[in-house]
Amino acid sequence: MCDERVLCELDDLPDGGSRGLLREGLDDKLCVVRQGGEVFVWLNDCPHEHRPMEYRQDRFLSGDGQHIVCYAHSAHFDIRTGYCFAGPCTGQHLTKVPARIENGKVWIPAELPSIFD
Secondary structure, three states, X not given: OOOEEEEEEHHHOOOOOXXXXXXXXXXXXXXXXXXXXXXXXXXXXXXXXXXOOOOOOOOOEOOOOOEEEEOOOOEEEEOOOOXXXXXXXXXXXXXXXXXXXXXXXXXXEOOOOOOOO
């Protein structure tokens, strides 16, 4: 088992919403989406041109909250799988960051995956 670290408290994530976390400079490294008791964590990196996806801080979701959108070129991704189903990178995937919830905390690996894996 790999080393883990606490990303945030589950209550810090809006149910049905998204947040950017692990800020570096002007960008967040992660896109985090909560749906009830589940959390989906992705690298904040669109596979189209490897740039951050949100149009402003913590704004990763479509207007209806049903999928992740890269606002640079309108790529649309499934929240659960990271699969791009519309836009310039259709058929590609976001890079998943394994996450688990324990005692109200969201845990992720101590080392993040690479976009080049």
